[in-house]
Amino acid sequence: MSANKLGDTGDSPLIPSIAGHSLFHQAMRRLVRNRLAVFGMFVVGVIAVAAIIGPALIYSATGYTYDYIPADSDLVKSFPPSWTHPMGTDNEGRDMLARVLLGGRISLMVGIISTIVSLVIGIAYGATAGYLGGKLDELMMRIVDILFAIPYMMVVIVLLALFGRQTALGQLFLLFAALGAVSWLTMARIVRGQVISLKNQEFILAARATGVAQWKIILRHLVPNTLGPVIVYATLEVPAVMLLEAFLSFLGLGVQAPLASWGSLASEGIQNIAVFPWQLIFPGITMALTLFSLNFVGDGLRDALDPQTRRS
Amino acid sequence: MLRFVIRRLLSTVPMVLIVVSLTWALIRLAPGSFYTGEKALPPAIEQNLRAKYGLDKPWYVQYGRMIANTARLDFGSSLKYEGQSVNAILWRAFPVSAMVGLMAYGLSLLVGITSGLFAAVRHNSKWDYASMTLSMLGISVPTFVLGPILVLFFSLTMYWFPPARWDGFATRSAVLPVLTLSVIYMAYIARLTRSGMLEVLRSDYIRTARAKGLSEPSIVLRHAFRGGIIPVVSLTGPALAGLITGTVVVERIFVLPGLGTYFVNANLNRDEPLILGIVAFISITILICNLLVDVAYAYIDPRIRY
Amino acid sequence: MNLLSVRNLRTHFDTDDGIVKAVDDISFDLAAGQSLGIVGESGSGKSVTNLSLMRLIPTPPGRIVSGEAIFGGKDLLKLSDEEIRHVRGKRIGMVFQDPMSSLNPFMRISRQLMEVTELHMGHSSSQAREHALEMLQLVGIPDARSRIDSYPHEFSGGMRQRVMIAMALSCRPELLIADEPTTALDVTIQAQILELIKKIKSETQTSVILITHDLGVVAGMTDTIIVMYAGKIFERASTLALFERPGNPYTKGLLMSVPNPLSERGELYQIPGLPPDPAHLPPGCPFAPRCERAEEICRREFPPVVQLAPNHESLCHFAKEVYDESAHLRS
Numbered sequence: 001m002s003a004n005k006l007g008d009t010g011d012s013p014l015i016p017s018i019a020g021h022s023l024f025h026q027a028m029r030r031l032v033r034n035r036l037a038v039f040g041m042f043v044v045g046v047i048a049v050a051a052i053i054g055p056a057l058i059y060s061a062t063g064y065t066y067d068y069i070p071a072d073s074d075l076v077k078s079f080p081p082s083w084t085h086p087m088g089t090d091n092e093g094r095d096m097l098a099r100v101l102l103g104g105r106i107s108l109m110v111g112i113i114s115t116i117v118s119l120v121i122g123i124a125y126g127a128t129a130g131y132l133g134g135k136l137d138e139l140m141m142r143i144v145d146i147l148f149a150i151p152y153m154m155v156v157i158v159l160l161a162l163f164g165r166q167t168a169l170g171q172l173f174l175l176f177a178a179l180g181a182v183s184w185l186t187m188a189r190i191v192r193g194q195v196i197s198l199k200n201q202e203f204i205l206a207a208r209a210t211g212v213a214q215w216k217i218i219l220r221h222l223v224p225n226t227l228g229p230v231i232v233y234a235t236l237e238v239p240a241v242m243l244l245e246a247f248l249s250f251l252g253l254g255v256q257a258p259l260a261s262w263g264s265l266a267s268e269g270i271q272n273i274a275v276f277p278w279q280l281i282f283p284g285i286t287m288a289l290t291l292f293s294l295n296f297v298g299d300g301l302r303d304a305l306d307p308q309t310r311r312s
Numbered sequence: 313m314l315r316f317v318i319r320r321l322l323s324t325v326p327m328v329l330i331v332v333s334l335t336w337a338l339i340r341l342a343p344g345s346f347y348t349g350e351k352a353l354p355p356a357i358e359q360n361l362r363a364k365y366g367l368d369k370p371w372y373v374q375y376g377r378m379i380a381n382t383a384r385l386d387f388g389s390s391l392k393y394e395g396q397s398v399n400a401i402l403w404r405a406f407p408v409s410a411m412v413g414l415m416a417y418g419l420s421l422l423v424g425i426t427s428g429l430f431a432a433v434r435h436n437s438k439w440d441y442a443s444m445t446l447s448m449l450g451i452s453v454p455t456f457v458l459g460p461i462l463v464l465f466f467s468l469t470m471y472w473f474p475p476a477r478w479d480g481f482a483t484r485s486a487v488l489p490v491l492t493l494s495v496i497y498m499a500y501i502a503r504l505t506r507s508g509m510l511e512v513l514r515s516d517y518i519r520t521a522r523a524k525g526l527s528e529p530s531i532v533l534r535h536a537f538r539g540g541i542i543p544v545v546s547l548t549g550p551a552l553a554g555l556i557t558g559t560v561v562v563e564r565i566f567v568l569p570g571l572g573t574y575f576v577n578a579n580l581n582r583d584e585p586l587i588l589g590i591v592a593f594i595s596i597t598i599l600i601c602n603l604l605v606d607v608a609y610a611y612i613d614p615r616i617r618y
Numbered sequence: 619m620n621l622l623s624v625r626n627l628r629t630h631f632d633t634d635d636g637i638v639k640a641v642d643d644i645s646f647d648l649a650a651g652q653s654l655g656i657v658g659e660s661g662s663g664k665s666v667t668n669l670s671l672m673r674l675i676p677t678p679p680g681r682i683v684s685g686e687a688i689f690g691g692k693d694l695l696k697l698s699d700e701e702i703r704h705v706r707g708k709r710i711g712m713v714f715q716d717p718m719s720s721l722n723p724f725m726r727i728s729r730q731l732m733e734v735t736e737l738h739m740g741h742s743s744s745q746a747r748e749h750a751l752e753m754l755q756l757v758g759i760p761d762a763r764s765r766i767d768s769y770p771h772e773f774s775g776g777m778r779q780r781v782m783i784a785m786a787l788s789c790r791p792e793l794l795i796a797d798e799p800t801t802a803l804d805v806t807i808q809a810q811i812l813e814l815i816k817k818i819k820s821e822t823q824t825s826v827i828l829i830t831h832d833l834g835v836v837a838g839m840t841d842t843i844i845v846m847y848a849g850k851i852f853e854r855a856s857t858l859a860l861f862e863r864p865g866n867p868y869t870k871g872l873l874m875s876v877p878n879p880l881s882e883r884g885e886l887y888q889i890p891g892l893p894p895d896p897a898h899l900p901p902g903c904p905f906a907p908r909c910e911r912a913e914e915i916c917r918r919e920f921p922p923v924v925q926l927a928p929n930h931e932s933l934c935h936f937a938k939e940v941y942d943e944s945a946h947l948r949s
Contacts, residue, residue: 162342284457
C-alpha cells in the first residue's frame with residue numbers, strides 16, 4: 001500500500017465534483033420559494049408602477065391631476081368614492097386617487113433615496129473603520145457612540161421646523177438628508193462588525209499571503225460577504241424611513257403643499273375623519289399595504305440570506 | 313458596577329450639553345426669529361425687543377449664558393406662553409407624555425412577550441402564522457392611521473371612549489391613546505421574542521436540559537426565557553427614543569397636553585427657551601433610560617460585568 | 619441479559635438537498651457494566667445514533683424511520699413523551715461535546731445540578747444541594763462548596779466538562795452516553811477526563827457509550843468498538859481484536875491515520891478523499907471512492923456483513939482477505 005502524502009488531494013478522481021451552488025444561488029432559490037415574500041414583491045411592484053405611471057394615465061383619461069381643483073361652485077366639494085373618483089375627493093375637490101398615487105411617488109422616493117444615502121455613508125464609514133482597525137477605528141466608533149446618544153428625532157424636528165418650508169422642493173432635499181442621517185449609524189456598525197469578523201478569517205489571510213492588492217481584497221472579498229446583512233437591513237430600513245417621513249409630514253414638518261405624501265394626506269384627512277373618513281382611510285390603507293409588503297420582502301430576504309434564522 | 317453607573321451618570325452631563333448646544337446652534341442659524349410676524353417691525357421696537365431678550369450681546373456671551381443656565385437646569389420663561397416658566401410647563405406636560413408612553417410600553421411588553429412565547433413554542437403552527445401576520449400588520453399600519461380608525465369605531469360609533477380629551481391616566485380617555493401607541497411595540501416585541509426564543513431553543517444548553525428529562529414548560533420558562541428575552545431588552549433603548557415620535561403623533565391625534573405637542577409648537581413658534589428646555593429634559597431621560605437598560609443587561613446575563 | 623439492544627435503527631433527515639440517511643440500519647448490543655466505543659468521522663452518524671436513542675432529534679427535519687432500542691425491557695423509540703422524560707437524566711445520562719455551549723450560561727451550576735435530582739429523585743432543595751456537592755467532589759472539582767454557586771463561564775473548560783459529567787451522573791443512571799467528551803478540550807485535560815470516566819465506570823458499574831472520531835481515545839477505555847461510516851456500521855469487534863486484527867479497509871485506514879511517533883517514515887498518512895455527501899451516496903459501498911483496494915464489485919454492489927470471528931463482523935466484500943492480511947502483518 002502506498003502512503004498518501006498529506007495535502008495531495010489535487011486532481012484526484014477520489015474527490016467527487018459537486019456542482020457548486022454559489023451561496024447567492026442558494027439564497028435566491030430560498031427567496032423564491034417564500035411565497036409571502038414573492039407576494040410582497042408583487043404588491044410593491046404594482047404600487048410602484050402605479051405611482052410612477054398612474055398620475056399620467058389618470059391625467060390623460062380624465063384630466064385630473066393631484067392638484068387640479070374643478071371650477072364648480074358647489075359648496076360641498078368632498079365627494080365619497082364613485083366611478084369618476086374611485087377614492088373620492090378631498091376638501092378642495094381634488095381627486096383622491098391622483099393624490100394618493102402622487103403621495104406614493106413621494107413617499108417611496110423619500111424612503112429609497114434616504115436609505116441609499118444612509119447606505120453610502122454607513123458602508124463607507126463602517127468598512128473603513130473596520131478594515132483599518134486600531135486607533136482610527138476606536139476613534140470613529142467613539143464618534144458613532146456619541147452620535148447614537150443624540151435623540152435624533154428631536155433634532156430632525158427642530159431642523160425641519162426651522163429651516164424647511166421655504167420651498168416644497170427644498171424641504172424634500174432636507175428630508176432626504178435628515179432621514180438619511182438618522183439611519184447611517186446602525187448601518188456603519190453592521191458593516192464594521194462584518195468587516196472585522198471577515199478580516200481575520202482565513203481566506204483573507206490567504207489572499208494577503210498570495211499578494212492580492214488591498215483594494216482588491218476589499219472589493220472582491222470583503223464587500224460580497226458583507227452584502228448579506230446590508231441588503232437585509234436596507235430593505236427593512238426603507239419602510240422604517242417611510243414611516244418616519246409620514247410621521248413628520250403628518251405633523252406638518254415634512255412634505256409641503258402642493259406636493260403630497262401619504263403622511264401629509266393623512267394629516268389633511270384626519271380633520272374630517274368623522275364626516276369624510278375616506279380622506280384618511282385610502283391613503284392610510286395604501287401606505288399600510290405598501291409597508292406590509294415591503295416588510296415581507298425584507299423578512300424573506302433575511303430568511304433567504306441567513307439560513308440559520310429560517311424556519312425549517 | 314457602581315463605578316460604571318456613576319461614570320455613566322457623569323458622562324450624561326457633557327452629552328446633554330452637546331445636544332443642547334447643537335439645538336441652540338440650529339435655532340440661531342435658522343432664518344427668522346421668534347418675534348418675526350407677518351409684518352416687519354419698526355427698527356426701534358425691534359431693538360428694544362432684542363435688548364430685552366439679551367439678543368444684542370455677542371453670540372459667545374449668549375452661548376455661555378445659555379450653557380450656564382442649562383447646567384443649573386434653569387431654562388427661563390417661555391417666549392410664547394407669557395409668564396410661564398419652562399420648568400413649570402415641563403412639570404405639567406411631562407407626566408402626561410410619560411404616563412401614556414409607559415402604559416403603552418407596559419401593555420406592549422405584556423401582550424408582545426406572551427404572544428411571542430406562544431408563537432415560538434408552537435412554531436410553524438396556525439397560532440404562529442396568525443400572530444406573526446398580525447404583528448406584521450402592527451408594524452405596517454402607521455399610528456396616525458390606526459388611531460383615527462380606532463376613534464372612528466370606538467368613539468364615534470360605539471361611544472365607549474372620548475375621541476380627543478385627556479382626563480388623567482386612570483380614566484377612560486387614556487385607553488385609546490395608550491392602545492394606539494402600544495400596537496407597534498407589541499408587534500416588534502412579539503417578533504423579537506419569537507425569534508429570540510427560537511434561537512435559544514436551538515442551542516446546545518437547551519438540548520442538555522432536554523437530555524436531563526426536564527418538561528417543556530420548565531425548559532421554556534426557566535432555561536430559555538432568560539436568554540431569549542435579551543433582544544427585547546436591546547429593543548427598549550431605541551424604543552424609548554421612538555416613543556417620543558410616537559407620543560408626538562398620538563398627542564396630535566387625541567389632543568393630549570403632553571410634551572410632544574409643546575415641543576412641536578415651540579419649534580413652530582421659535583420659542584427658544586422652551587425648545588432647549590424640552591430637548592435637555594428629553595435627552596436626560598433617554599440617557600438615564602439607556603443606562604437602566606444596560607444595568608438590566610448585567611442582571612440578566614451574568615457573563616456581563618462592567 | 620443486555621442492558622441495551624438496538625435493532626435496525628434508521629434515522630433520516632429531510633433537507634433541501636434530499637433525504638439524508640444519517641443512521642441507516644444500525645444494530646448493536648450493550649451488556650450491563652460494559653463500555654462501547656462508537657468511532658467515525660464527522661457525518662458518519664455516530665452522534666445521531668445516540669440522540670435517536672434519547673429521542674433528542676429535532677423532529678421537523680429529522681425522523682426516526684424504523685428500528686427498536688430495548689432498554690431495561692422497554693423500547694425507547696416507542697415511549698410517549700412523558701415516559702422518555704423519565705428515562706432521560708434518570709436512567710440514561712448524556713454528556714455533550716462542548717461544555718461551554720452545553721451549560722446554561724445564565725444559570726448557576728448549583729441550580730443546574732440540583733434540578734436533576736429534584737425532578738427525578740424528589741429531593742428537597744437542601745437534599746439536592748448536598749447531593750450536588752457530593753457529585754462535584756466525585757468528579758474532582760476542588761473546593762466544591764465555595765464554587766458551586768458560580769456560573770459556567772467562571773470555570774475552565776476541563777472543569778466545565780467535569781460538571782457536565784456530574785450532572786449526567788446525578789441520578790446514578792444505568793447508562794452514560796458521552797458524545798465526544800474530550801474533543802473541545804486540550805490534550806492534557808483530555809487525559810484527565812478520560813481517566814475520570816474510567817474511574818466512574820469501575821466504581822459505579824455504569825455502562826458507558828463513548829462516541830469519538832479519535833481511535834486513540836477509545837483504545838484504553840472500551841470493551842467493544844463499532845466503526846461507523848455513512849450511517850452504517852462498517853466493523854464491530856472487541857477493542858483488542860479491532861486494534862490487533864482489523865477486518866475492514868476503513869478501520870485499517872483509521873488505524874494508520876493515528877500518528878506514530880516511532881514510525882520511520884516522515885510522512886503522515888491520510889485516508890484519501892473526503893467523507894461522502896450524505897444526501898447523495900454512491901451506489902455500492904459508500905467507502906469505495908476512497909478505498910485503496912476497491913474493485914468493480916465494490917462500486918456496483920452493496921457489501922455484505924461478514925462474520926470474521928464470534929464477536930467480530932465487518933461490512934466489506936473483501937473482509938476475509940483484509941482480516942487475513944492483518945494477521946500476517948502482526949507477525
